[in-house]
Amino acid sequence: MSQGTPPLTVHCGSKDDDFGNRTFYTGQDFNWSFRTNFWGSTLFFCRFWWGQKTTAFDVFDANWETKGFHHTYTYVVNNQGFYVRYDETPSNHMLQINKWP
Template sequence: MSQDSKPVTVHCASGDYDVGNHTLYYRQDFNWQFKTNFWGTTLFFCRFWWGPKTKAFDVFKAKWDRDEYHHTYTYEVNEQGFYVGYDEEPSDHMHGFNYL
């Protein structure tokens, strides 16, 4: 997002834990850490609001961790849309990010 953009509001939760609402301004980020549950059914989802745009999607499923071996998920919002990157991919450019 550009420096003059409206902030992005994010609300994330799982069935057991509500991470809460967070308002993010230019160059701010928000993150949390957790462990998957014993049964391997952990699921986190987030809803994003940015001006008139809104998008909700799963941001972590325990199955992804087993199948794809990713340990860090990075989500980025810009004028073109919502993107996801994996592991230690830099978030200052879109190379390697997938459009959501």
């Protein structure tokens, strides 16, 4: 997010965990770690509010993981949308995964 932009409010959770609403300003971050459940059905989702814009999507699904290898997902939000990179991806290569409506 650029300097001078409104704060971003995020609500993330899963079936078993709820991180509540968190408000972020330019340069702030939020992270958590976990292990997928025995059944391989772990799913985390987030809803985002930025000014008048809102959107929601899954930020982790156990089905995305390659057996035996677990990723670190890094998400970045800006006025164009949402970007992700994985731990083995170069830091200058972000994939756009969602746009603001």
